[in-house]
Amino acid sequence: MSTDLPDVSGISIGILGGTGDQGKGLARRFALAGNPVLIGSRSAERAQEAAAGLGGQVSGADNATVAAEADVVIVAIPWDGHRSTLESLRAELAGKIVIDCVNPLGFDKQGAYALPVEEGSAAQQAAAVLPDSRVVAAFHHVSAVLLLDPEVEEIDLDVLVLGDDREATDTVQALAARINGVRGVYGGRLRNAHQIEALTANLISINRRYKAHAGLRVTDV
């Protein structure tokens, strides 16, 4: 795999929905890597609480402040409020790389399944709502449990990075590689994001069957 990716060691990373398990797990790993991290939440107070527990250069604020201040912004909010939250942050997110890691899933007795999304995928919805941002899809398959586990030093996972802007996907691949053990692998254009989001339902099935925290590695790359 070519490793001609930009240096992102000094980039500050904002995480909208950073008080949830996935957002907090990513915050923890980026802080461990030495990047400044801004945890966002609807409540600045809850964001500050989450940040305080993580150590490193982690601070907390409301989503709008984080969206405005961070160099790169990860969207880790629940699917429920996805569209409306992004609409409310359009100005703050203009010109930035916005990384969508939201998985639109439903759950019933038979497990998880992919929800239909009018725009095709959460990432495409983000791109439609944020025409002035550079939307990249990534970090869908990271296990929050592993990210948050202090005993887990390396995450055995390739993060698939999708988008239509080469500079933006290169940056996000480099960011993924800041997490110990992780590679960022280009995974195609944004129009092929749906199946990457939906694949999380399969990983949930795999986790149930094998009592695992399954991830994916891409072979021959």
Add this chain to the structure above:
Amino acid sequence: MSTDLPDVSGISIGILGGTGDQGKGLARRFALAGNPVLIGSRSAERAQEAAAGLGGQVSGADNATVAAEADVVIVAIPWDGHRSTLESLRAELAGKIVIDCVNPLGFDKQGAYALPVEEGSAAQQAAAVLPDSRVVAAFHHVSAVLLLDPEVEEIDLDVLVLGDDREATDTVQALAARINGVRGVYGGRLRNAHQIEALTANLISINRRYKAHAGLRVTDV
């Protein structure tokens, strides 16, 4: 990973569309593993030609004969004729495990993308058309190039196996493991097959970017 799977060393494997690259590649690997293989095609003659080039216990016949005679049948036909071919073989395939590996994809200047399927996925279409068969989705991501390459002794890939019938998915997992290097990993119910089929578009993007024959491995399993 639990390995409590059935012994499938004596099972005969029919491959509809076995003259195409993917079907022929699978035929070659199963023959190498020692399983009797029946290659099916619309033309019995072309099936026999394809079989003759493969060695091992491989024979060729028209699709209907193969569907009737094989213990387990793999559907490796083009998406174009998927529904009509399966409809014409309903009686022959009744009671059997039918493995669908078809990827409904479109191609344009920007590469591959997933086609919408009325039933949700090719595998669900097969299940709808073949109510008396046990449809399993698997073998979507195998590289025909690697399967057919005599220099490649091991295929570095986990085959994701999806279905609603545990005995059938166990059998197909065991069949996948007949190919050197491959594991068969349970990947969820049939309703989550769409994203596994569509993911082939992402693998095509990965192959282009990295000049690879990419596959997937599931970690922690």
